[in-house]
Amino acid sequence: MKNYSNSRSAFTLVELIVSSALIVAILGLLLSSVDQTRRVINSTTARVAQFQAARAGFDAMTRNLSQATLNTYWDLDVDPTSGNPSGYRRQADLHFVSRKAAQTKADDQFFGSADEAKYPTHSIFFQAPIGNTELVETGSTTGARQYRALSNLLSVVGYYIVWDEDRTLPKFITPDLTNPDKNLVPRRYRYRLMEVLQPGEAMMVYNNVNYTNIKFDSAGNVIGSSTPASPFKLPTDWVRVATGKLPPPAILTTTFPTIKQQDYSRILAENIVALIILPKLSERDRSAPDALNDLTDTFEYDSRPLPAFENQALVTPSSRKNLSAVLSPKQLKQLHQLPPILQVTMVAIDEPSAVKLHDYSKGVAYAPPTWSKDMFKTVKKVADFQKELGVPTGTDPASLIGRISNVDKSQPTPAMNYRVFTTDVILRNSKWSK
Numbered sequence: 127m128k129n130y131s132n133s134r135s136a137f138t139l140v141e142l143i144v145s146s147a148l149i150v151a152i153l154g155l156l157l158s159s160v161d162q163t164r165r166v167i168n169s170t171t172a173r174v175a176q177f178q179a180a181r182a183g184f185d186a187m188t189r190n191l192s193q194a195t196l197n198t199y200w201d202l203d204v205d206p207t208s209g210n211p212s213g214y215r216r217q218a219d220l221h222f223v224s225r226k227a228a229q230t231k232a233d234d235q236f237f238g239s240a241d242e243a244k245y246p247t248h249s250i251f252f253q254a255p256i257g258n259t260e261l262v263e264t265g266s267t268t269g270a271r272q273y274r275a276l277s278n279l280l281s282v283v284g285y286y287i288v289w290d291e292d293r294t295l296p297k298f299i300t301p302d303l304t305n306p307d308k309n310l311v312p313r314r315y316r317y318r319l320m321e322v323l324q325p326g327e328a329m330m331v332y333n334n335v336n337y338t339n340i341k342f343d344s345a346g347n348v349i350g351s352s353t354p355a356s357p358f359k360l361p362t363d364w365v366r367v368a369t370g371k372l373p374p375p376a377i378l379t380t381t382f383p384t385i386k387q388q389d390y391s392r393i394l395a396e397n398i399v400a401l402i403i404l405p406k407l408s409e410r411d412r413s414a415p416d417a418l419n420d421l422t423d424t425f426e427y428d429s430r431p432l433p434a435f436e437n438q439a440l441v442t443p444s445s446r447k448n449l450s451a452v453l454s455p456k457q458l459k460q461l462h463q464l465p466p467i468l469q470v471t472m473v474a475i476d477e478p479s480a481v482k483l484h485d486y487s488k489g490v491a492y493a494p495p496t497w498s499k500d501m502f503k504t505v506k507k508v509a510d511f512q513k514e515l516g517v518p519t520g521t522d523p524a525s526l527i528g529r530i531s532n533v534d535k536s537q538p539t540p541a542m543n544y545r546v547f548t549t550d551v552i553l554r555n556s557k558w559s560k
Contacts, residue, residue, distance in 0.1 A: 176397060177545050180474035183319055183395030184547045188470055190283050193254040195555040196220045196429060196464055207448075216559075217438075218429065218462040220280075221331055223362060224250040224403045225426040226503070227286045236286070236365055246498040248403045248425060249286035251322065251365045253331060256281050260325040261382060273326065282329050282368045284322035285394070287401050289494035291315045294393075315484050315492050319398035319472070324368040324390040327382060331364040333375055361428075361435035397480045399544075400473035400526055402502050403427075404511065405465035407558075416508045420459075424504055427460055434461055464556035471515065471548040473526065479542040486539050495539045497529045515546070 137145075196218040203215040227249035228242040237245040258281035259273040273279055292314040343349045358364070358375070366372040370389030379385055405427040406412075407420050421427065433452045450458065475483070487493060501514055516525030523534040532541040 176476045177474060180395050180398060180472070180545065181547065183398070184470075184472050184549075186394065187285055187319070187321070187472075188549055188551050190254055190256065191250070191252075191285075191468060191470065191551045192554060193256060194222055194252040194283075194464060194553055195254060195280075196222060196462060198462055198557060216462045219332060219438075220253045220429075221361065221364065222252045222429040222464055223365070223427065224248060224405065224468075225424075225428070236362065236369070242499060243494045243496045244289045246287055246289070246317075246494075247400045247502055249284065249401070250403050251282065251284035251362070251368070253280045253329070254283045255279065256283065256323075258323050258325050259327060261327045261384065276326070279326035280329060281326045282322060282324035282331065282364065282390075284365065284368060284391075285401065286320050286322075287317055287398055288320055289315065289317050291492070313488075313492070315487055315494075316396050316480055317399045317475075317494075318393050319395040319401065320391045321394040322368050322391050328367075328374065328385050328390075329364070330358065330367045330374060333358055333364070361430050361432055395474070397475045397477060398472060399475055399530065399542075400471070400498055402469075402471040402515070404469040404471075404505065405460075406467050406469055407465075408467060411466075417506070418508060418511060419506045421465055422456060422460075423506070425502055427465055428457070429460055429462055429464065431457055431461075463558060464553045466553060466556045466558045468551040468553065469548070470551055471546065473530070473544055473546050475530070475542045475544050479540075479544070482540040483542065495537075497526060497539075501526055 197220055198216050198218045200214045201217040202211050203213050204210070205212040225236075225248065226242075227245035227247065228237045236249055236251075255278040257277040257279045259271050259276070259279055261272040263270050263272045358372075363372060367374055367387075368390050370387060370391075373379075373387040374385055402425070404418060404425055405421050406418055409415050412418075412420050431453060433447050434449060437447050437449060449461070453461065483495070487495070505511055505514075513522060514525060516522055516527030518527070521528045521531065521533050523529070523536060527544065527546070528534070529537055530542045530544050532539065
């Protein structure tokens with residue numbers, strides 16, 4: 127009879143420790159991979175959502191830009207010396223103006239030159255038949271608009287960028303105005319693309335102190351004239367009314383008591399750091415295929431500069447100006463004309479980049495970075511514009527994209543994730559003639 131001994135096999139303590147360590151390592155790698163994937167998904171989702179909002183704002187802006195109009199007409203031109211008719215000149219009572227948002231000269235200012243960093247790059251203001259009205263019918267209990275049937279009512283439209291904190295929060299959650307950083311909701315500084323939509327009944331482009339009212343007797347004979355009382359002395363005062371910088375005149379507020387001094391700006395898109403407006407001709411009409419300065423050397427376009435604004439009055443021949451002598455050749459090209467094409471370029475950053483930018487600015491009393499300072503002031507050729515803007519491959523550190531992305535680590539601000547939107551907008555109401 128044989129005896130069999132029972133043998134039992136088991137893991138040793140060392141094997142258990144090694145197995146546990148391997149399992150922990152695998153779990154660590156798995157969790158790290160999952161966390162990294164989650165962060166990439168969240169970042170990509172936020173970036174896509176942000177850039178979708180920027181794209182929607184860009185499309186809305188370019189759609190309204192394409193509707194800009196001047197309603198030009200031909201009027202008799204008078205020789206400033208003799209007062210005799212000298213031909214016909216294209217005229218317009220509306221105004222199209224595009225230039226740097228922060229200007230040095232008081233006559234051209236939308237915003238002061240000291241605010242160049244707060245209002246970076248360009249701005250544009252014009253009239254378009256978008257039918258915007260806010261005036262409620264007298265006695266209406268439903269809030270019906272008085273001019274709702276006028277679908278082509280002219281309204282003031284404008285676009286600019288501003289660096290500012292979020293001022294749309296209700297007052298009850300921002301109680302400590304002396305120390306806003308201690309409010310229930312923290313401060314939130316962002317670059318924002320602003321859209322100005324002034325209703326047609328409040329539009330002040332026609333309120334021109336230079337227009338003269340002619341008085342006639344019953345037989346149709348001129349018996350005198352009078353200049354309308356108006357606080358507007360500059361061609362762009364209507365812009366200042368639309369942005370709340372000037373009060374509307376008493377003649378308007380007397381007729382429409384509900385119209386008051388207010389800023390008609392609203393946020394169109396957040397985290398937009400640059401808006402570059404370049405009026406240009408089609409390539410076929412340019413002096414050279416790569417030339418961009420046939421209409422402007424400085425990106426600026428003004429259909430009614432100050433001498434032309436002052437010359438719109440019906441005055442004696444001795445006080446009229448010879449516009450050919452006081453305006454530059456390119457100002458004469460712009461006079462009472464819309465540019466045929468606007469090249470619109472917009473640069474957006476995503477929300478995580480905007481948060482980093484806010485944190486940076488908090489350390490310098492919420493001052494904005496000076497990315498666009500001394501940029502986009504002059505243009506000659508396509509290569510000049512590309513050098514100022516920058517290209518993804520071989521970006522010049524001094525270009526706008528180079529400064530935003532901080533390619534050479536010379537900027538105090540962190541690197542930004544950005545996207546550039548650009549298109550050519552054809553102004554269908556432009557009746558361009560040389």
